[in-house]
Amino acid sequence: MEEFSPMPCPSTVTVRRNPPRKARATPYTTAAKPPPSSNAHDVPSFPIDEILSIQIPLPEPPKPSASESLKIFLRIKPLRVFNKVTAAAAKSRPRNVWPQNPSKKQNVAKESRSKKSEEACIALNDSYSVTLTPPQALQELKRSKTEVFEGFSHVFPADCSQSDVYGKMVQPLLEDFLNGKSGMLAALGPSGSGKTHTVFGTPKDPGVVPLTLRQIFKKRDETSSPVSLRAFYLSIFEICSERGKGEKAYDLLGDGSSELSVQQSTIRGLKEVPIRNLEEAESLIGQAMLKRATATTNSNSQSSRSQCIINIRAASDGVSNETKVQSTDAMLTIVDLAGAEREKRTGNQGERLVESNFINNTSMVFGQCLRSLLEYQKNRKKGFQKHHQNSLLTRYLRDYLEGKKRMALIITVKAGEEDYLDTSYLLKQASPYMKIKFDNIEEVCNKRQLKTFPRVEKNKKMKLSAPKTSQIAETVSGEKNQITQEVNLEGKKAHQTYKSSPKLEDNNEREHIIMRNFAKVVWNVLKQYNEKLKVVAEGDICSLKERLKNEQLKSRELEAELINLKSNLAEPCLPEVEALVHQVEVDTSLANENTNVGDDDPCDLIESRSEATAEERNESSLPNKSVVPGLGNEEISWDEEKCAKQDDPCNLVDSTSEVTAEGCNESPVRNKNLVPDLANGQECDDQIDPTPSPEQVEVRLINNRLSNIQTKSAVSRRFPDSEKQERHRRLLPASSRLLAEEMNDLEIKDKQIEKPQVKLAETRDQEKSESTQGREIEIPAREAEPASTKKQRNEQKKPRRRLQPASSVLLTREINTLEIEDDVAEPKGTRGGKKTIVTQPRSQGSVTLLRLLTSNLHL
Numbered sequence: 001m002e003e004f005s006p007m008p009c010p011s012t013v014t015v016r017r018n019p020p021r022k023a024r025a026t027p028y029t030t031a032a033k034p035p036p037s038s039n040a041h042d043v044p045s046f047p048i049d050e051i052l053s054i055q056i057p058l059p060e061p062p063k064p065s066a067s068e069s070l071k072i073f074l075r076i077k078p079l080r081v082f083n084k085v086t087a088a089a090a091k092s093r094p095r096n097v098w099p100q101n102p103s104k105k106q107n108v109a110k111e112s113r114s115k116k117s118e119e120a121c122i123a124l125n126d127s128y129s130v131t132l133t134p135p136q137a138l139q140e141l142k143r144s145k146t147e148v149f150e151g152f153s154h155v156f157p158a159d160c161s162q163s164d165v166y167g168k169m170v171q172p173l174l175e176d177f178l179n180g181k182s183g184m185l186a187a188l189g190p191s192g193s194g195k196t197h198t199v200f201g202t203p204k205d206p207g208v209v210p211l212t213l214r215q216i217f218k219k220r221d222e223t224s225s226p227v228s229l230r231a232f233y234l235s236i237f238e239i240c241s242e243r244g245k246g247e248k249a250y251d252l253l254g255d256g257s258s259e260l261s262v263q264q265s266t267i268r269g270l271k272e273v274p275i276r277n278l279e280e281a282e283s284l285i286g287q288a289m290l291k292r293a294t295a296t297t298n299s300n301s302q303s304s305r306s307q308c309i310i311n312i313r314a315a316s317d318g319v320s321n322e323t324k325v326q327s328t329d330a331m332l333t334i335v336d337l338a339g340a341e342r343e344k345r346t347g348n349q350g351e352r353l354v355e356s357n358f359i360n361n362t363s364m365v366f367g368q369c370l371r372s373l374l375e376y377q378k379n380r381k382k383g384f385q386k387h388h389q390n391s392l393l394t395r396y397l398r399d400y401l402e403g404k405k406r407m408a409l410i411i412t413v414k415a416g417e418e419d420y421l422d423t424s425y426l427l428k429q430a431s432p433y434m435k436i437k438f439d440n441i442e443e444v445c446n447k448r449q450l451k452t453f454p455r456v457e458k459n460k461k462m463k464l465s466a467p468k469t470s471q472i473a474e475t476v477s478g479e480k481n482q483i484t485q486e487v488n489l490e491g492k493k494a495h496q497t498y499k500s501s502p503k504l505e506d507n508n509e510r511e512h513i514i515m516r517n518f519a520k521v522v523w524n525v526l527k528q529y530n531e532k533l534k535v536v537a538e539g540d541i542c543s544l545k546e547r548l549k550n551e552q553l554k555s556r557e558l559e560a561e562l563i564n565l566k567s568n569l570a571e572p573c574l575p576e577v578e579a580l581v582h583q584v585e586v587d588t589s590l591a592n593e594n595t596n597v598g599d600d601d602p603c604d605l606i607e608s609r610s611e612a613t614a615e616e617r618n619e620s621s622l623p624n625k626s627v628v629p630g631l632g633n634e635e636i637s638w639d640e641e642k643c644a645k646q647d648d649p650c651n652l653v654d655s656t657s658e659v660t661a662e663g664c665n666e667s668p669v670r671n672k673n674l675v676p677d678l679a680n681g682q683e684c685d686d687q688i689d690p691t692p693s694p695e696q697v698e699v700r701l702i703n704n705r706l707s708n709i710q711t712k713s714a715v716s717r718r719f720p721d722s723e724k725q726e727r728h729r730r731l732l733p734a735s736s737r738l739l740a741e742e743m744n745d746l747e748i749k750d751k752q753i754e755k756p757q758v759k760l761a762e763t764r765d766q767e768k769s770e771s772t773q774g775r776e777i778e779i780p781a782r783e784a785e786p787a788s789t790k791k792q793r794n795e796q797k798k799p800r801r802r803l804q805p806a807s808s809v810l811l812t813r814e815i816n817t818l819e820i821e822d823d824v825a826e827p828k829g830t831r832g833g834k835k836t837i838v839t840q841p842r843s844q845g846s847v848t849l850l851r852l853l854t855s856n857l858h859l
């Protein structure tokens with residue numbers, strides 16, 4: 001038998017993996033190679049060529065460029081300058097022919113030397129830094145201390161020449177300019193510090209501008225570089241204030257009226273003079289210098305009162321002048337700012353003071369722009385504060401002040417001790433500017449030049465030069481498309497107008513005409529849209545008005561409904577009850593008058609009404625009619641006594657109400673309430689004794705009368721007689737009037753019955769009166785007014801109380817229950833013997849009254 005030997009375990013285990021998957025080709029790559037299909041000819045080819053032919057300036061990827069800091073140069077003005085003023089002063093000195101004392105001469109020389117050394121507040125450390133030392137007086141006051149300012153691109157000492165300044169500062173800029181890069185150089189500094197000297201110089205000692213022009217033409221003549229293929233244009237203008245009100249620009253090379261029109265950052269009408277040689281250029285500069293506004297101040301005999309801007313533009317030869325600014329053009333801008341002035345030093349007054357305010361303001365705005373640029377570069381999240389809008393100069397130099405073009409600053413300072421404050425302030429302000437950086441300047445520069453034109457202007461240019469650009473407009477949807485088409489139509493008209501006009505040689509004028517025509521076109525389009533909008537708005541207004549009217553009608557209806565509801569709530573069915581009760585009262589009083597039983601005493605009124613009620617009851621419920629008149633007679637005597645004892649009939653009413661309430665075994669609290677009293681009284685009446693004894697009948701009559709008295713007292717409490725009449729007239733509805741008429745009928749019946757009743761009362765059995773009097777003895781015992789009764793009497797004097805709807809509901813409920821109890825006629829209450837005596841069936845009159853009430857109230 002062979003033994004089962006398990007399979008030997010393999011030394012290596014091969015795990016099979018899924019074959020490597022290749023990533024699916026993306027739809028883009030598959031689309032690049034579409035499979036050939038037979039229907040390919042049916043599908044129109046995508047107009048890729050057309051789309052590609054449209055030249056859209058795409059953002060070029062940023063080129064790695066070495067960031068360049070803002071170059072700030074410092075030039076120190078020599079302490080002693082032999083200028084015209086000093087020369088004139090020297091000339092004015094009387095020439096002494098006599099030999100001077102040599103010792104005196106030496107002393108004067110020593111003094112002047114020591115003065116010089118003392119006066120200098122700024123000392124050159126090296127080519128990049130200076131030390132500023134405050135005057136002795138300020139040092140003693142510890143208000144200021146010696147400071148070192150470093151980091152300048154170069155510091156020009158007092159004895160430097162104009163050539164040095166040009167070589168170090170302007171030469172690099174010029175080279176870039178000749179290579180097609182724009183740049184700007186601005187001179188800053190207090191008044192009389194040498195800005196104008198640095199920028200323009202003198203014929204003997206030319207400044208930066210003349211030296212630059214020399215260099216340009218020198219290079220063009222020497223070499224066959226691209227410089228020779230370029231044309232150069234010179235424009236010079238100044239910005240000054242007109243009596244401190246507004247800024248104005250004046251062309252310093254223009255003929256005749258030299259005022260320029262200024263639109264935001266655009267200055268129109270500036271004359272750009274082509275310069276072909278150095279002589280032409282120098283004469284133009286001399287012309288501009290003569291035109292520039294200058295004035296004599298304490299700081300400078302020829303102080304500049306305006307900001308002067310010199311533009312040298314290099315344009316490629318052969319380029320049409322129709323498009324003014326080409327991407328290959330470069331602009332070198334040199335700015336001679338008017339020096340900041342301190343009133344104390346300049347002593348300016350009047351117009352000069354106004355000018356200095358303008359100058360100081362412009363200098364301040366210039367500094368703000370540089371600071372905001374610096375802050376923006378430090379933290380770009382904060383956003384760039386556009387201070388450049390605050391002055392025309394800064395608006396014009398916007399691209400530079402936003403760091404989009406290269407610029408350099410030269411700060412000129414005076415070295416005297418008295419100039420310490422000005423120099424210190426300027427150096428402190430300017431030294432942070434050295435951290436301002438420029439990135440990839442030239443690319444931005446050229447694009448910015450194009451962008452400075454408004455967008456609409458650019459579109460128009462495209463239309464004029466390339467009509468196919470309407471294809472681009474097709475991509476615009478909706479109203480934009482419509483606007484573009486309308487603009488195109490108008491633009492064509494404008495183009496025709498433009499063509500029909502005589503050929504314009506001056507580019508500025510041509511541009512101006514184009515802009516004017518375009519503005520007209522845009523204006524027309526806007527007018528049309530305005531009209532359309534008006535039409536639409538009018539339609540909307542009409543529909544809204546209609547809606548408003550409807551809403552107003554609805555609101556009026558709702559208001560009317562609301563008023564009705566309010567009136568219904570304020571006057572529920574209760575007034576009907578009141579009117580009915582009042583009618584009963586009126587009827588009773590009438591009956592009283594007719595019977596002449598008593599005088600105006602209300603007690604008599606109550607009696608007569610009670611008698612009538614008793615009469616009715618006797619007629620309806622009691623079988624023996626002869627007994628009833630006798631009872632009525634006794635009642636009269638009882639009530640008379642009561643009235644004799646109490647002057648106020650209401651007291652009697654209240655006291656009897658209490659008696660009735662006790663008889664009905666109701667709480668005294670309920671007795672105080674008007675409506676439950678009435679209901680309770682009737683409730684007691686509802687208890688019918690099938691075989692009443694003569695005493696019981698008598699008591700029932702009393703109770704019955706009391707219930708009537710309660711009704712009357714309730715009404716009298718609420719309303720005085722005069723008010724009742726008025727209220728009755730006012731509130732009595734039609735149904736209640738009917739009811740009143742019925743009651744009147746009843747009253748007439750009462751009258752008819754009352755007369756025999758009185759007669760019968762006279763022949764009434766005297767024995768019954770004894771028993772009744774016996775009971776009457778009990779009643780006066782209760783006549784001692786309890787506190788609650790007094791309270792009620794006091795309440796009667798108060799203004800009448802109006803029953804609330806809730807109580808009226810209670811009343812109706814009580815009446816309903818009474819009616820049911822009438823039907824059932826069950827004996828109620830077993831407490832005390834008195835109650836059984838007092839309980840009696842409801843009389844026919846009260847039942848009729850209740851039925852009338854309930855039917856009237858629709859219960």
Ligand SMILES: Nc1ncnc2c1ncn2[C@@H]1O[C@H](COP(=O)(O)OP(=O)(O)OP(=O)(O)O)[C@@H](O)[C@H]1O
Pocket residue numbers: 076077078081083084158189190191192193194195196197198300302303304305337338339340412
């Ligand atoms: N470096 C300098 N070397 C010789 N003279 C100088 C120098 N700097 C200035 N001056 C002379 O000082 C005077 C005042 O100079 P300048 O008019 O250039 O000052 P400014 O700064 O332009 O003053 P403002 O702002 O009031 O126009 C001029 O007569 C000028 O020739």
